[in-house]
Amino acid sequence: MKYRNKVKAFLKKPQNVILLSLAFILVYLTVVPMITIILDTFTVHQSELMRVKGSKVGDLTLYHWGKVLFSSSSKKIFYEPFLNTLIVSLGTCFVAIGLGGLVAWLVTRTNIRFKGIISTLFIFPYIMPSWTLAMAWLNFFKNSRVGGAPGIFTALFGIETADWFAYGPFPIIVVLGLHYAPFAYILIGGILRNMDANLEEAALILKASRGKIMRKITIPIVLPAILSTFLLVFSSAMSAFAVPAFLGTSVRYQVLTTQMFRTLNGLNPGYGYIMALLMIGIGILILGVNQKIIGTRKSFTTITGKSSNIAYINLRNFKIPISVALIVFIGMVCILPLVTFAIESFIMEPGNYSWSNFTTLFWVGEGNPQIANGEPGILRNPTIFNGLWNSIRLSISVAFIAGSVGILAGYAIVKKKGTRLSTMVNNLAFFPYLMPSMAFGAIYLSMFAIKRGFIPSLYGSFALLVLVGAVKYLPFASRASVGAMHQLSNEIEEAGTIQGIGWTKRMLRIIIPIQKSSFISGYLLPFISSMRELSLFILLVTPSTRILTTMLFQYNEKGWSQYANAINLLIVLFVVGSSLIVNRVTGASIDKGIGGH
Amino acid sequence: MPEIRLKNLTKRFGKTIAVDNLDLVIQEGEFVTLLGPSGCGKTTTLRMIAGLETPSEGEIYIDETCVFSSEEGIDISPDKRNVGFLFQNYALWPHMTVYKNISFGLENLKWDKKKIKIRVEELLNMLRIAEYGDRYPSELSGGQQQRVAIARTLATGPKILFMDEPLSNLDAKLRMEMRTELKRLHMETDSTFVYVTHDQLEAMTLSTKICLLDEGLLQQFAPPLDIYHNPSNHFVADFVGSPNINILEARGNNVNLDEIKLDSGSLEFLFAPTTSSVNIRSNQKLLLGIRPEDIEITDKGDIQGKVYSTLPSGMETIVKIDVNNIILTCVVFGGVDFEMGTNVKIAFKSENNVLFDRVSKLNIASGRLM
Numbered sequence: 001m002k003y004r005n006k007v008k009a010f011l012k013k014p015q016n017v018i019l020l021s022l023a024f025i026l027v028y029l030t031v032v033p034m035i036t037i038i039l040d041t042f043t044v045h046q047s048e049l050m051r052v053k054g055s056k057v058g059d060l061t062l063y064h065w066g067k068v069l070f071s072s073s074s075k076k077i078f079y080e081p082f083l084n085t086l087i088v089s090l091g092t093c094f095v096a097i098g099l100g101g102l103v104a105w106l107v108t109r110t111n112i113r114f115k116g117i118i119s120t121l122f123i124f125p126y127i128m129p130s131w132t133l134a135m136a137w138l139n140f141f142k143n144s145r146v147g148g149a150p151g152i153f154t155a156l157f158g159i160e161t162a163d164w165f166a167y168g169p170f171p172i173i174v175v176l177g178l179h180y181a182p183f184a185y186i187l188i189g190g191i192l193r194n195m196d197a198n199l200e201e202a203a204l205i206l207k208a209s210r211g212k213i214m215r216k217i218t219i220p221i222v223l224p225a226i227l228s229t230f231l232l233v234f235s236s237a238m239s240a241f242a243v244p245a246f247l248g249t250s251v252r253y254q255v256l257t258t259q260m261f262r263t264l265n266g267l268n269p270g271y272g273y274i275m276a277l278l279m280i281g282i283g284i285l286i287l288g289v290n291q292k293i294i295g296t297r298k299s300f301t302t303i304t305g306k307s308s309n310i311a312y313i314n315l316r317n318f319k320i321p322i323s324v325a326l327i328v329f330i331g332m333v334c335i336l337p338l339v340t341f342a343i344e345s346f347i348m349e350p351g352n353y354s355w356s357n358f359t360t361l362f363w364v365g366e367g368n369p370q371i372a373n374g375e376p377g378i379l380r381n382p383t384i385f386n387g388l389w390n391s392i393r394l395s396i397s398v399a400f401i402a403g404s405v406g407i408l409a410g411y412a413i414v415k416k417k418g419t420r421l422s423t424m425v426n427n428l429a430f431f432p433y434l435m436p437s438m439a440f441g442a443i444y445l446s447m448f449a450i451k452r453g454f455i456p457s458l459y460g461s462f463a464l465l466v467l468v469g470a471v472k473y474l475p476f477a478s479r480a481s482v483g484a485m486h487q488l489s490n491e492i493e494e495a496g497t498i499q500g501i502g503w504t505k506r507m508l509r510i511i512i513p514i515q516k517s518s519f520i521s522g523y524l525l526p527f528i529s530s531m532r533e534l535s536l537f538i539l540l541v542t543p544s545t546r547i548l549t550t551m552l553f554q555y556n557e558k559g560w561s562q563y564a565n566a567i568n569l570l571i572v573l574f575v576v577g578s579s580l581i582v583n584r585v586t587g588a589s590i591d592k593g594i595g596g597h
Numbered sequence: 598m599p600e601i602r603l604k605n606l607t608k609r610f611g612k613t614i615a616v617d618n619l620d621l622v623i624q625e626g627e628f629v630t631l632l633g634p635s636g637c638g639k640t641t642t643l644r645m646i647a648g649l650e651t652p653s654e655g656e657i658y659i660d661e662t663c664v665f666s667s668e669e670g671i672d673i674s675p676d677k678r679n680v681g682f683l684f685q686n687y688a689l690w691p692h693m694t695v696y697k698n699i700s701f702g703l704e705n706l707k708w709d710k711k712k713i714k715i716r717v718e719e720l721l722n723m724l725r726i727a728e729y730g731d732r733y734p735s736e737l738s739g740g741q742q743q744r745v746a747i748a749r750t751l752a753t754g755p756k757i758l759f760m761d762e763p764l765s766n767l768d769a770k771l772r773m774e775m776r777t778e779l780k781r782l783h784m785e786t787d788s789t790f791v792y793v794t795h796d797q798l799e800a801m802t803l804s805t806k807i808c809l810l811d812e813g814l815l816q817q818f819a820p821p822l823d824i825y826h827n828p829s830n831h832f833v834a835d836f837v838g839s840p841n842i843n844i845l846e847a848r849g850n851n852v853n854l855d856e857i858k859l860d861s862g863s864l865e866f867l868f869a870p871t872t873s874s875v876n877i878r879s880n881q882k883l884l885l886g887i888r889p890e891d892i893e894i895t896d897k898g899d900i901q902g903k904v905y906s907t908l909p910s911g912m913e914t915i916v917k918i919d920v921n922n923i924i925l926t927c928v929v930f931g932g933v934d935f936e937m938g939t940n941v942k943i944a945f946k947s948e949n950n951v952l953f954d955r956v957s958k959l960n961i962a963s964g965r966l967m
Binding site: 221 | 690
């Protein structure tokens with residue numbers, strides 16, 4: 001009787017019910033897939049029946065691990081791509097933090113001009129699909145040695161770009177670095193904005209020089225944020241697929257993700273899963289290090305102070321040159337790519353930028369059998385419209401599920417803060433972030449290709465895309481929501497409880513309205529992410545569920561760059577447009593979702 | 598010789614004026630408090646003197662040296678002004694130990710290691726935080742953090758010390774204790790203190806001179822007791838003193854030779870100025886200020902009232918008395934209490950009652966009530 005009452009009392013609290021259900025669902029959707037692929041890496045498949053002597057399908061084997069890690073070909077299969085991944089990820093961190101940190105410092109601490117425009121435009125590369133910049137790079141700098149027609153740069157100046165400059169690690173690092181610089185900008189800027197300016201002023205009064213203040217006060221205090229950024233950017237860069245695929249494949253520069261795409265798509269999924277596991281392992285390691293750093297003795301919680309009266313550093317004579325240089329640079333990174341897409345999509349024969357070569361064929365043409373198999377222009381092409389429609393409804397469904405579940409998760413996690421269940425759900429909800437998108441897609445493909453319990457076979461269905469998207473982007477929503485709930489005093493809800501207001505009404509009328517903009521950010525980020533996502537969905541789409549990004553990838557693979565550029569332009573305008581509208585209407589923004597302030 | 602001099606100091610933030618044309622001379626060795634309600638410009642003034650904020654107009658001199666002049670374009674940076682600054686939220690560096698926090702300023706002065714160690718230990722002992730040298734700020738209580746901040750500020754031995762509401766984050770008991778220590782510190786260090794607070798009690802008890810500001814304008818600059826007994830206007834009278842001064846609206850007329858007859862509707866007084874004789878217009882609208890401790894509850898009193906409420910605290914009792922629907926506050930010293938609703942008689946015993954003009958709010962005269 002006593003236990004029954006205890007259970008009853010436990011289940012009466014909504015936060016307990018939410019945590020319990022989430023624990024079950026998330027274990028099923030994240031831990032089970034993990035275990036599945038771990039097992040899969042030890043299993044004999046049909047395809048390697050011949051190579052593993054005397055075995056049947058389903059037998060246990062160490063063949064895959066041995067082949068990937070300890071065989072004569074493992075250098076080519078694993079170690080080389082692994083090393084490349086490390087180089088690319090480290091380089092990306094370097095570029096992203098250097099650039100993002102510098103801009104964050106300029107905006108929060110100096111009297112630089114155009115702050116509003118800078119902070120709006122600088123977020124763009126993160127909103128835009130990551131390969132946007134990669135394609136722009138190709139449009140600009142590709143040379144004839146590798147990929148047919150030369151780019152705009154060569155056309156304008158007549159200088160053939162070098163291979164290392166056009167393809168491979170250098171452009172990958174630059175492009176990924178630019179893509180994640182806003183990330184660093186938001187995180188470091190958030191700390192700088194919250195950091196009490198008195199801390200610096202105190203040092204100034206004690207006669208420390210500007211340089212010494214920077215070295216001894218500002219940087220050490222911002223260091224945890226920099227490290228966090230470093231780790232997050234590192235793991236994101238590590239699992240990036242599209243950029244290395246666009247810029248590296250043509251010179252056979254393989255990283256783990258591109259290698260994974262080949263193996264998962266090709267003969268031996270076991271190899272791919274092993275790589276995925278190793279990447280997840282690195283991800284978990286990174287997360288652990290990150291939490292260790294945040295939880296040290298020198299706790300930085302004392303940072304929050306009122307810093308209403310910041311005295312900006314006067315850049316004096318450098319003010320105008322630096323402001324202008326930054327605006328020009330940001331314009332080049334954010335606006336120019338779009339211009340190149342527009343130009344490329346109007347060109348008949350790639351590489352020829354003379355006026356007579358311009359055509360509207362790829363936008364509104366009826367299709368010419370001699371060009372691209374008679375594919376009609378994208379504005380009168382039913383397949384494109386179908387893809388656009390799929391992209392939109394996919395993104396809306398994913399955002400709706402991830403955002404709503406995220407709100408509930410954040411609510412329950414904060415309510416039961418400190419309990420084991422709450423910590424577990426918090427970690428489970430963050431776990432998908434660490435899974436490389438491509439591997440995540442591959443796992444869901446194998447897991448839900450057959451009927452499982454009450455879940456029917458989902459292969460080729462739209463529901464599978466929604467499911468994988470919702471789980472993958474849950475971390476964004478739950479982070480935003482946990483952050484929002486932390487700022488909300490418990491008493492605000494208790495005041496409602498005392499008056500006998502039911503839970504649903506408390507949520508809908510009190511909690512959600514107060515933290516509206518943060519919660520909407522929790523919807524916005526999954527929406528934008530799935531709108532521009534490629535690697536998560538690339539293994540899962542079938543012709544009927546094709547979305548814009550996968551179509552873009554296919555057009556690109558076929559070499560129909562005009563279509564690819566046109567679609568790219570379409571995606572970027574749609575994503576940037578919708579996020580600006582949401583921001584204007586509701587005040588929600590990307591930076592709130594990432595954890596900036 | 599004057600130590601700090603402000604001339605026509607003005608600070609505008611956009612369209613709002615934070616500090617309006619402030620003139621102030623702070624002598625060497627004084628303990629001056631900038632007092633006023635929040636948003637009156639006191640912190641801004643302090644930050645401008647320290648060089649953390651750039652004034653819009655005016656001049657600042659420290660020790661006869663011009664450190665800021667809008668006309669001549671002089672703006673000496675904070676580190677060259679030789680001042681110390683104690684921040685409201687302490688601004689301890691979270692990534693440095695207590696020892697490091699205190700030694701930082703000395704290192705900047707290129708002291709050698711041994712001398713630094715001696716000096717830091719001296720300060721740690723002086724502020725009774727010797728056992729916390731190796732801790733980080735987040736591991737200390739508010740009071741301990743406060744002491745570290747003071748030690749850090751004192752370390753370099755500045756002759757001028759600025760303090761921005763340094764006690765506002767402490768609990769009442771600790772605040773009391775720190776007040777005593779600050780006053781001792783002022784004496785021991787022989788420095789000039791400029792102190793910002795919104796707490797009138799703190800200003801009254803600590804300073805040698807109070808500078809009272811409201812909406813960026815200087816209201817009065819005088820020693821605490823002068824401010825208390827001879828407030829320059831209604832705002833000053835009302836801001837200083839707890840419980841608040843009683844203010845009665847009245848109309849006045851000159852009577853006899855130099856007395857004023859006051860009529861506040863239900864009560865009539867005769868006001869005899871003790872400062873100098875004053876002439877007022879007939880039926881001039883006035884405000885009469887009577888300090889609570891100047892109202893005596895006595896059987897010899899000739900005004901009849903009823904006890905409206907009492908707040909006994911042991912040392913004193915604050916009694917509100919209803920006199921013909923006017924509520925007067927008075928303070929009775931000692932552990933006495935009154936029954937609510939009983940009839941009492943009151944008398945006005947002091948010569949420090951103040952008369953203000955109701956329109957200009959300015960002090961007209963102090964005097965006795967009869």
